[in-house]
Amino acid sequence: MIDPEPIRFIDAEGAYAPSATAAEYASELESVGESDFREWYRQMVATRAFDTECTHLQRQGQLALWVPSVGQEGCQVGLAGALEPRDHVFPAYREHLVARARGVGFLQVAAQFRGLTHGGWDVTDPANGNFHLYTLVLGAQTQHATGYALGQLLDAKRREGDGALDAGEAGTPTGEATMVFFGDGTTSQGEASEALVFAASYQTPEVFVVQNNRWAISVPVARQSRTPLYRRGLGFGIRSAQIDGNDPLAAYAVGRRFLREARAGGGPGYIEALTYRIGAHTTSDDPTRYRAEGELEEWQRKDPILRLEAHLRSLGVPDDFFETARREADAEAKQVRDAILSLPEPEADSMFANVYSEPHPRIEEQREWLERYEASFEGAE
Ligand SMILES: Cc1ncc(C[n+]2csc(CCOP(=O)(O)OP(=O)(O)O)c2C)c(N)n1
Numbered sequence: 001m002i003d004p005e006p007i008r009f010i011d012a013e014g015a016y017a018p019s020a021t022a023a024e025y026a027s028e029l030e031s032v033g034e035s036d037f038r039e040w041y042r043q044m045v046a047t048r049a050f051d052t053e054c055t056h057l058q059r060q061g062q063l064a065l066w067v068p069s070v071g072q073e074g075c076q077v078g079l080a081g082a083l084e085p086r087d088h089v090f091p092a093y094r095e096h097l098v099a100r101a102r103g104v105g106f107l108q109v110a111a112q113f114r115g116l117t118h119g120g121w122d123v124t125d126p127a128n129g130n131f132h133l134y135t136l137v138l139g140a141q142t143q144h145a146t147g148y149a150l151g152q153l154l155d156a157k158r159r160e161g162d163g164a165l166d167a168g169e170a171g172t173p174t175g176e177a178t179m180v181f182f183g184d185g186t187t188s189q190g191e192a193s194e195a196l197v198f199a200a201s202y203q204t205p206e207v208f209v210v211q212n213n214r215w216a217i218s219v220p221v222a223r224q225s226r227t228p229l230y231r232r233g234l235g236f237g238i239r240s241a242q243i244d245g246n247d248p249l250a251a252y253a254v255g256r257r258f259l260r261e262a263r264a265g266g267g268p269g270y271i272e273a274l275t276y277r278i279g280a281h282t283t284s285d286d287p288t289r290y291r292a293e294g295e296l297e298e299w300q301r302k303d304p305i306l307r308l309e310a311h312l313r314s315l316g317v318p319d320d321f322f323e324t325a326r327r328e329a330d331a332e333a334k335q336v337r338d339a340i341l342s343l344p345e346p347e348a349d350s351m352f353a354n355v356y357s358e359p360h361p362r363i364e365e366q367r368e369w370l371e372r373y374e375a376s377f378e379g380a381e
């Protein structure tokens with residue numbers, strides 16, 4: 001099998017130069033233009049500044065760990081742009097840009113890495129932009145997503161049965177869709193394959209997104225898969241596409257097409273976004289021990305922020321736009337820094353709140369145990 005060229009609209013120099021494979025998705029770009037691209041650029045530089053700030057905070061002992069997303073902002077911004085507010089998103093742990101785009105906010109993300117929550121985002125807003133929790137257990141989110149999408153499908157069927165399916169936007173039936181993010185290494189987890197089996201069997205309204213950043217900590221993608229990853233989707237009978245993951249336009253166009261088809265009853269889609277993890281796996285990792293310097297330099301030149309900047313400049317966007325975007329990004333990162341250091345530590349027993357909607361004897365028992373344990377230190381030196 002000869003693999004087609006990855007889908008791309010703007011090349012590494014920022015020129016509009018669609019690949020042959022992009023043609024069938026070009027109509028998706030009719031709904032976006034320069035003002036959207038400017039907004040995408042702002043989101044990307046805001047995420048980059050936040051990432052840098054969080055790395056510093058971790059180094060200063062203020063965060064337990066940090067997971068950088070540097071280099072992956074291109075596919076994230078395009079896919080976030082393709083989502084509708086009613087859709088549900090199941091992230092892995094590196095989707096900071098998507099979190100912010102869904103309204104979760106950088107402070108919530110940083111708070112989790114400071115150990116200030118037991119896993120939830122803003123507990124006063126259970127919906128959180130339909131952006132589900134970060135999932136560090138590789139692949140678990142693929143099954144959560146498929147289960148959720150199955151529920152979306154059954155809800156839609158029930159509404160249809162009642163004759164109450166609303167008229168949708170632009171002639172498509174309404175309905176939510178689900179998007180799930182995972183990494184190249186995670187495709188080797190059994191869960192990821194099981195999720196594809198169920199998604200294909202039930203034709204769930206779901207888009208699987210593999211951010212192929214070439215590495216699973218120190219293991220290169222070539223060792224985990226002898227075939228390009230988009231072909232995994234094809235093997236399950238799921239329409240699949242490989243995109244240039246550093247081109248936000250490609251991510252937007254293919255994401256939007258697959259989401260719309262999923263909403264319209266066309267079943268799941270699978271996107272492999274070819275990108276690169278420019279940073280370390282986490283702040284606990286030292287990539288200089290396992291990857292060649294030249295590889296990093298090559299991908300630094302393909303930085304998605306530089307690419308979108310070059311494209312915007314080719315459209316005539318002036319210097320001051322970029323300067324303002326960077327200044328605003330730095331100010332937002334500084335705000336997060338100031339705010340995170342003064343966020344209160346939660347009461348230890350808050351971990352028992354919101355586990356069940358009603359009082360539960362096991363939880364009550366555990367809460368009482370903790371109370372007694374804490375009390376045992378009273379009066380101790
Ligand atoms: C079930 C499970 N096995 C192993 C790990 C340890 N682990 C954490 S991240 C990671 C690599 C994941 O690589 P990939 O899926 O490519 O995602 P990336 O971190 O590159 O975004 C591993 C092995 C884990 N968190 N969960």
Ligand SMILES: [Mg+2]
Pocket residue numbers: 183184185211212213214215216217
């Ligand atoms: Mg990876």
